[in-house]
Amino acid sequence: MPFQLVRSFTIASLTMFVLVAAVLTVLKAKEGEFFEEAQSQQIRFFNSVQENFARQQDQAALRDLLSIHESANVSLARLFANSLWERNFAPYVARAQSLDVDACRALPDNRSAAGKAGTPLERKACFSEIGRKLEAFKEFKELDARVFEAMRRSSVFKVKVFDLRGITIYSSEHGQMGEDKVSNAGWIGAALEGKASSELIHRDRFSAFEGVVENRDLISSYLPILAPGSEQIVAVFEVYADVTPFLAQMKNTSDTIKNAAAANQSKVEQVAEENAQAIGRNAKYLLASVVVMLALLFASLFAIVRRADRIIVQQAKDRERALQQSAQSEKMASLGQMVAGVTHQLNTPLAFSKNNVSMAMEILKSFELPLKVAGAFGKKVAEAEGDYLTIDLAEMRPQLAGVSEVDADVSLPMEMLGDTLNGLEQMRELVENLGAFTRLDRAMLASFNLNKGLHNVVYLSRSVAPASVTIVEDFGRLPMMECNPSQLNQVFLNLINNATQSISGTGTVTVRSRTDGGRIRVDIIDTGSGIPDAILPHIFETYYTTKAAGAGTGLGLAIAREIVQEHGGEIRLETTPGVGTSFSVFLPIAAHSSNNPV
Amino acid sequence: MEKKKGTILCVDDEPGILRSLQWLLQKEFDVLTASSGQQGLVLVQQNSFDVVISDQRMPGMTGSEFLREVRKLSPRALRILLTGYSDLQAILKSVNEGEVFRFINKPWSMSELPRIVGEAVAIAQAQSTSPMIEEVAATGELDSGRDTILVLDDGPAMPELLLQAIGSSRRILHARSLAAAVEFLSSENVSVIVADTRVANTDTTRLLKMLKQKHPQLVTVVFSSENDAADIIALINQGQIYRFVRKPVTVAVIKTVVAAALGKHKQIMDNPDLLKRHSVEMISADAETSLMLDVEHAAVRDHASGNQPRAGASFLKKATTGFTRLFRT
Ligand SMILES: Nc1ncnc2c1ncn2[C@@H]1O[C@H](COP(=O)(O)OP(=O)(O)OP(=O)(O)O)[C@@H](O)[C@H]1O
Ligand SMILES: [Mg+2]
Numbered sequence: 001m002p003f004q005l006v007r008s009f010t011i012a013s014l015t016m017f018v019l020v021a022a023v024l025t026v027l028k029a030k031e032g033e034f035f036e037e038a039q040s041q042q043i044r045f046f047n048s049v050q051e052n053f054a055r056q057q058d059q060a061a062l063r064d065l066l067s068i069h070e071s072a073n074v075s076l077a078r079l080f081a082n083s084l085w086e087r088n089f090a091p092y093v094a095r096a097q098s099l100d101v102d103a104c105r106a107l108p109d110n111r112s113a114a115g116k117a118g119t120p121l122e123r124k125a126c127f128s129e130i131g132r133k134l135e136a137f138k139e140f141k142e143l144d145a146r147v148f149e150a151m152r153r154s155s156v157f158k159v160k161v162f163d164l165r166g167i168t169i170y171s172s173e174h175g176q177m178g179e180d181k182v183s184n185a186g187w188i189g190a191a192l193e194g195k196a197s198s199e200l201i202h203r204d205r206f207s208a209f210e211g212v213v214e215n216r217d218l219i220s221s222y223l224p225i226l227a228p229g230s231e232q233i234v235a236v237f238e239v240y241a242d243v244t245p246f247l248a249q250m251k252n253t254s255d256t257i258k259n260a261a262a263a264n265q266s267k268v269e270q271v272a273e274e275n276a277q278a279i280g281r282n283a284k285y286l287l288a289s290v291v292v293m294l295a296l297l298f299a300s301l302f303a304i305v306r307r308a309d310r311i312i313v314q315q316a317k318d319r320e321r322a323l324q325q326s327a328q329s330e331k332m333a334s335l336g337q338m339v340a341g342v343t344h345q346l347n348t349p350l351a352f353s354k355n356n357v358s359m360a361m362e363i364l365k366s367f368e369l370p371l372k373v374a375g376a377f378g379k380k381v382a383e384a385e386g387d388y389l390t391i392d393l394a395e396m397r398p399q400l401a402g403v404s405e406v407d408a409d410v411s412l413p414m415e416m417l418g419d420t421l422n423g424l425e426q427m428r429e430l431v432e433n434l435g436a437f438t439r440l441d442r443a444m445l446a447s448f449n450l451n452k453g454l455h456n457v458v459y460l461s462r463s464v465a466p467a468s469v470t471i472v473e474d475f476g477r478l479p480m481m482e483c484n485p486s487q488l489n490q491v492f493l494n495l496i497n498n499a500t501q502s503i504s505g506t507g508t509v510t511v512r513s514r515t516d517g518g519r520i521r522v523d524i525i526d527t528g529s530g531i532p533d534a535i536l537p538h539i540f541e542t543y544y545t546t547k548a549a550g551a552g553t554g555l556g557l558a559i560a561r562e563i564v565q566e567h568g569g570e571i572r573l574e575t576t577p578g579v580g581t582s583f584s585v586f587l588p589i590a591a592h593s594s595n596n597p598v
Numbered sequence: 599m600e601k602k603k604g605t606i607l608c609v610d611d612e613p614g615i616l617r618s619l620q621w622l623l624q625k626e627f628d629v630l631t632a633s634s635g636q637q638g639l640v641l642v643q644q645n646s647f648d649v650v651i652s653d654q655r656m657p658g659m660t661g662s663e664f665l666r667e668v669r670k671l672s673p674r675a676l677r678i679l680l681t682g683y684s685d686l687q688a689i690l691k692s693v694n695e696g697e698v699f700r701f702i703n704k705p706w707s708m709s710e711l712p713r714i715v716g717e718a719v720a721i722a723q724a725q726s727t728s729p730m731i732e733e734v735a736a737t738g739e740l741d742s743g744r745d746t747i748l749v750l751d752d753g754p755a756m757p758e759l760l761l762q763a764i765g766s767s768r769r770i771l772h773a774r775s776l777a778a779a780v781e782f783l784s785s786e787n788v789s790v791i792v793a794d795t796r797v798a799n800t801d802t803t804r805l806l807k808m809l810k811q812k813h814p815q816l817v818t819v820v821f822s823s824e825n826d827a828a829d830i831i832a833l834i835n836q837g838q839i840y841r842f843v844r845k846p847v848t849v850a851v852i853k854t855v856v857a858a859a860l861g862k863h864k865q866i867m868d869n870p871d872l873l874k875r876h877s878v879e880m881i882s883a884d885a886e887t888s889l890m891l892d893v894e895h896a897a898v899r900d901h902a903s904g905n906q907p908r909a910g911a912s913f914l915k916k917a918t919t920g921f922t923r924l925f926r927t
Contacts, residue, residue, distance in 0.1 A: 348615060416621060
């Protein structure tokens with residue numbers, strides 16, 4: 001398949017453009033993914049920062065709450081100690097020591113089947129008994145009244161007092177009096193180490209000074225009580241303060257923070273989403289504009305290439321047309337050159353034939369009288385009756401005077417007419433050769449005997465060439481070949497004319513044909529001037545000629561080569577200046593015709 | 599058999615032509631034939647021919663080459679060239695080297711050819727009684743004659759070249775028009791005319807042809823860029839021009855050609871019998887009339903431009919009387 005510029009360009013550039021677009025798309029998609037990944041990482045980080053912050057905030061608030069309330073409870077306990085200790089508590093505590101607790105403590109642990117350790121009911125009852133005894137103290141009533149008095153309308157819901165044995169010697173919730181707290185961590189810390197400790201607890205139900213309350217958050221603080229003016233721990237207070245409103249507030253704050261964080265988060269996510277979308281959009285715009293630009297580039301390149309292709313095609317056509325035209329005009333020029341020679345060739349037989357016919361006619365005219373006489377005599381003989389014929393000689397003599405002078409030999413006019421016939425034959429041969437040569441058809445013939453064409457050309461060249469140049473035919477047996485005879489005629493006429501023109505004075509041109517390596521080879525060998533090295537490279541150029549203006553167009557060899565190449569053949573030559581030149585035309589037997597100009 | 603009028607040689611490579619010529623001419627003449635120049639030359643050396651007819655186109659030796667040799671070997675024989683086509687170079691050669699008597703075109707006319715040959719035979723035989731003709735050697739050497747040369751050319755170059763070629767030993771007249779030429783010719787004794795075929799856009803060949811008819815002692819040399827072989831053939835057949843040279847020309851060529859022409863003129867004057875060798879075919883009456891008209895036109899034009907050699911009111915009359923004196927006496 002021949003190379004087609006536009007198609008090749010289209011395929012190559014479209015493939016390239018599609019490739020570029022694909023690569024760009026992939027790269028852009030990768031970039032989008034990477035961006036999304038970075039953004040979600042950012043979001044996660046932001047999220048964790050916020051969460052961390054909220055948690056710390058919560059913890060800090062709680063710690064603050066505890067420490068604030070603990071110190072409040074400490075002050076409260078000190079207040080109690082200061083205001084109630086001497087009069088109410090000290091005697092009460094001293095009296096409580098009189099109650100033996102060891103008996104209760106000695107009650108054995110009884111383990112339930114489930115293995116769950118618990119205070120045995122007997123022991124609980126034993127301690128409750130101690131509580132009732134304490135309640136029965138006459139000091140209790142006043143103390144209790146004063147405690148209730150002091151705590152009324154405060155946030156303290158409950159107050160307990162433990163002695164150094166760990167027995168609950170007072171509780172504003174009377175039911176809890178007498179309970180053993182010796183193993184309670186808060187009590188241990190306060191009683192033995194003098195350390196205050198607090199904890200946040202939640203109670204669904206709680207009996208406070210004001211009565212039973214529900215759903216409360218409380219801070220319970222174990223506080224060591226020092227005897228006024230000494231560093232000696234004398235008892236442990238447990239104070240329950242209500243922090244439900246604080247906690248609610250705290251929770252509120254925490255919720256607000258959480259909400260804010262969530263809002264931030266969602267905002268960040270929204271922004272991220274928007275960014276991602278924007279980036280996606282941008283990527284799409286970018287891709288679209290790249291595609292549009294590529295399309296524009298392709299369109300303009302395509303237009304350029306197509307135009308170039310048209311120009312190239314047009315140029316090729318023009319060149320072919322120009323060559324065809326010059327081939328035609330060259331042919332006309334060589335025909336014109338031939339006309340002179342052909343005129344002579346035609347004139348010669350024409351001249352003697354015309355002369356002979358006129359002379360023969362004259363002779364025939366002189367035969368008229370003798371023939372008439374013979375005719376009349378014959379008639380008379382036929383009409384005569386008997387064996388004798390009477391002729392009046394006197395009457396005839398003057399009429400027959402010329403007859404005797406006539407040379408009755410018919411061989412002379414016969415010879416004249418015979419020559420004329422030869423002359424006509426010569427003219428016929430010439431006309432036939434001329435006709436075969438000048439046939440202007442451009443058709444390929446499937447089987448043509450090249451020797452026939454060569455003979456034709458040689459015949460005509462003989463009439464064009466000076467008579468001092470001998471053209472010798474040396475034809476070998478050739479297979480029939482496929483060719484355009486009228487074009488090949490032109491090739492050989494050009495070569496033979498060049499050969500005869502190279503000879504000044506006498507010389508010989510040999511036209512030899514034979515097969516050579518599966519090809520037909522025709523040699524035109526002259527004994528002419530030869531071609532000097534200086535001009536040898538140029539002889540095949542169009543319009544290159546060393547002949548006088550008007551004598552040569554310089555197209556002969558260019559056209560010969562063009563035609564031979566179109567037949568798939570080649571022209572070679574050997575030349576020796578001063579000795580002669582030999583042009584060889586090689587032609588394939590089955591010419592592959594190529595209509596493309598070369 | 600009666601005595602034939604003369605002996606002629608026909609040379610052609612085509613046997614058909616030779617046989618036909620023989621049949622045509624053998625009634626009146628003894629005809630010998632040769633099929634090549636070489637064969638012909640052998641016969642010329644062995645026989646004394648009155649007329650030699652040759653074809654131009656022959657292998658080996660061309661007609662003009664052959665006739666040149668014949669002229670050297672047998673100057674008495676008149677030479678006729680048969681031409682079938684117009685090879686200008688060959689024709690110029692046959693004019694200048696072969697000094698042919700006539701060109702005959704193929705195909706020839708059956709009545710004309712024997713007549714021309716008869717004429718030529720008569721001329722040749724008339725001279726066979728006079729002393730042998732010495733052909734002018736083309737040495738280019740000038741003798742010391744006192745001749746007048748008329749240059750018929752509308753440019754100034756030719757007279758100058760001529761002056762350079764032959765110096766001032768001869769009188770050189772320069773006519774720029776037909777009228778001027780006619781006037782010079784009717785009043786001066788001109789030996790040689792050096793002419794172009796066209797002067798001031800007018801054809802001069804009719805004048806040259808008519809001059810030769812009436813004044814055969816004039817030797818005509820034509821320098822021209824004319825390259826139509828048929829015109830040159832007509833100039834030979836009707837004008838018997840002595841030399842035809844293609845322009846442009848060099849001083850050396852002019853010198854050789856004019857010297858030869860002056861020699862030829864001297865020879866003719868010394869031996870008037872020779873004049874016959876330069877007899878020409880008659881020009882037609884129409885051509886004569888048109889020439890007369892052209893001369894008158896040229897005279898009118900010359901007068902208008904003040905160009906004529908001798909000014910006068912009766913310029914037209916002068917031209918006419920000059921013409922009459924030249925041609926009607
Ligand atoms: N056989 C040859 N012997 C010597 N020279 C040759 C021969 N063939 C070609 N040349 C040289 O090659 C030149 C180009 O030949 P080509 O046939 O192309 O043009 P041309 O013969 O000059 O003109 P045209 O063919 O149109 O008459 C000739 O002018 C001549 O110098
Ligand atoms: Mg050529």
